[in-house]
Amino acid sequence: MYVLDNNNNARRSSGGSGRSSTIIMLRINRCDQQQKREVERKKEIVAADSVGVGDMNTKIDQFVVPGDAIGQIDDLKVRIGPGLLQNKDQVVASKAGVLRFSKFHKFYWIENEQKRYVPQAEDMVIGIILEKHPESFKVDIGSSSPAMLSAYSFEGATKSNKPLLSIGNLVYCRVLVANKDMEPELVCVSIRNKAEGFGQLIGGYMFNCSLGLSHYLLSEDCSILKIVGTHIPYEIAVGVNGRVWVNSASNQNTIITTNTILNSQYMPDDQIESFIIKSLAASQPV
Amino acid sequence: MNDKRRACLFIQPCKGQTERDREKDVNDRQLENSSANAPLILDVVAFGLSIVGLCFVEFSRLFFIPTTIKEMSSTTTTTTTNIKRDDTRLSNQIRPIESEQALLNKADGSAKFSQGKSSVLAAVYGPIDVKTARKEKISKSVVDVSFTPATGNTTYFDKEREMLVRNAVESIILTLLHPRTQINVIVQVYSNDGSIISCAINACCLALLDAGIELNCLISSITLSFTHDNQIYLDPTQKEENNSKGLAVYAINSKSEIVMTKTTGIIGESLYFQGLNIAKQSCEKVSAYTRLAVRNRIMGDQTQPSTTTTNTNNTLVEESKDKEMKDSS
Numbered sequence: 102m103y104v105l106d107n108n109n110n111a112r113r114s115s116g117g118s119g120r121s122s123t124i125i126m127l128r129i130n131r132c133d134q135q136q137k138r139e140v141e142r143k144k145e146i147v148a149a150d151s152v153g154v155g156d157m158n159t160k161i162d163q164f165v166v167p168g169d170a171i172g173q174i175d176d177l178k179v180r181i182g183p184g185l186l187q188n189k190d191q192v193v194a195s196k197a198g199v200l201r202f203s204k205f206h207k208f209y210w211i212e213n214e215q216k217r218y219v220p221q222a223e224d225m226v227i228g229i230i231l232e233k234h235p236e237s238f239k240v241d242i243g244s245s246s247p248a249m250l251s252a253y254s255f256e257g258a259t260k261s262n263k264p265l266l267s268i269g270n271l272v273y274c275r276v277l278v279a280n281k282d283m284e285p286e287l288v289c290v291s292i293r294n295k296a297e298g299f300g301q302l303i304g305g306y307m308f309n310c311s312l313g314l315s316h317y318l319l320s321e322d323c324s325i326l327k328i329v330g331t332h333i334p335y336e337i338a339v340g341v342n343g344r345v346w347v348n349s350a351s352n353q354n355t356i357i358t359t360n361t362i363l364n365s366q367y368m369p370d371d372q373i374e375s376f377i378i379k380s381l382a383a384s385q386p387v
Numbered sequence: 388m389n390d391k392r393r394a395c396l397f398i399q400p401c402k403g404q405t406e407r408d409r410e411k412d413v414n415d416r417q418l419e420n421s422s423a424n425a426p427l428i429l430d431v432v433a434f435g436l437s438i439v440g441l442c443f444v445e446f447s448r449l450f451f452i453p454t455t456i457k458e459m460s461s462t463t464t465t466t467t468t469n470i471k472r473d474d475t476r477l478s479n480q481i482r483p484i485e486s487e488q489a490l491l492n493k494a495d496g497s498a499k500f501s502q503g504k505s506s507v508l509a510a511v512y513g514p515i516d517v518k519t520a521r522k523e524k525i526s527k528s529v530v531d532v533s534f535t536p537a538t539g540n541t542t543y544f545d546k547e548r549e550m551l552v553r554n555a556v557e558s559i560i561l562t563l564l565h566p567r568t569q570i571n572v573i574v575q576v577y578s579n580d581g582s583i584i585s586c587a588i589n590a591c592c593l594a595l596l597d598a599g600i601e602l603n604c605l606i607s608s609i610t611l612s613f614t615h616d617n618q619i620y621l622d623p624t625q626k627e628e629n630n631s632k633g634l635a636v637y638a639i640n641s642k643s644e645i646v647m648t649k650t651t652g653i654i655g656e657s658l659y660f661q662g663l664n665i666a667k668q669s670c671e672k673v674s675a676y677t678r679l680a681v682r683n684r685i686m687g688d689q690t691q692p693s694t695t696t697t698n699t700n701n702t703l704v705e706e707s708k709d710k711e712m713k714d715s716s
Binding site for chain 1: 599678686
């Protein structure tokens, strides 16, 4: 126990005044040091900003590898996505790829060609039914642990009217809960509680591709699907877990569509049309 | 000054073996002679090892012991370069590096990395479910490395290599991001012509980048061999490894922190630190190569891999080729 006397000297309440004052002095010194350190840190940050490290825009559309400092967060409305980590007020890359930026959402992320899916809430994925339980299904969506799909999360499903799904069936669903400590949860309805395309995928053919391709197929500037559509009428469901389901009138057309999508990564857009025409001609019976 | 600084014993020699006892005596005497300087070195080395979290010493060959004072003095006159090796390399040259990524269809990430005739295939699966519940960790993912030799069964040498690779690789993976999962790294040796651990670590780094697993930074590794006439050979072949007095494997990450070192044989202290400097420089080059290889895979071959042929002291000749698997797949 220490008390301060009139001269602002610390004194132990039960004697020994000399020692106690030194302790207080030590504390004060420590406080001073902390303040100094903070001031120095602020100076460093200011210096870094003036050099131009703080500008995250300089690295947009550039290649980065893990450990690369992307920049500093000076705008609190910035959102960082997959492949980026925040270390104090610095953003560091944790994956190799191309840094992308969406102006509308103020969103930064790293685009790469990985195959393993890590669930995120509100992702649309294609799952394979693994197990059937009375009120739920275990679904494989390519993540580290199988996801849970409630039998009541289909449009119009009730206790007496459950969906008839068996093991191995495909479902197109939405990730409701994605947490690294919990198993992912899926639903087969949109936010408005309507099916809107979600549910079982009947017939057709499913194939795997890289996550980068599946994101590209869903993006607005994807022209492959339109080009294929001018030659072959088909149905498609793209899951961002790297699974694509295709259905068309005949098996030949389904295969051509699949090949076109898979090969589109390695050829320019103007070659796609000739590729489809060539494969259509090859599939015709002589 | 360097001559006076003495390395210290990390392990007590086994009792009952005269040769080791003698060595210990020598060492103790040297410790007494330079007691003022000794703790400093202990600190430096202990610091390096504490970062690594790995204190690996072969019991059969003592680590870090200067054998005689005569030898210590002779170590200062080392690294006169431009001595041709068997394969017409200079002592500070590494063999041509070649790599190939995404060559396996099923694996999440895969890479083949070859340094000269040593070549290794690494495959990464993960993060996946933990297969054996006993291994599962609640707060982080488990990194499992299996090291398979080119021929024959896995021996205890391979188990040792497995452990070294695992320790090096685990340090760069952000394991906390995927709790209760497992990351499998499978290392398959194609052909072993020396510095196989370094080759495996480099291959693992490339495969992890290909798999898109979150990493702290890059890692690169290099092996040095110390010859009987106190030359330091970078990236030794199997023959050079066999003829060497000592071997040192360094793994250094792209923040230039030492992640792993492993030495065998008898290496003088000043030689060791000389080797460390050389290793740091060459690891930077290997990291730069890795960066370029991944860049070429993701963004297309925009720039031709550089072929640097500077032969000044401590620089490397690097002939890098990168094959793309894009067209074939």
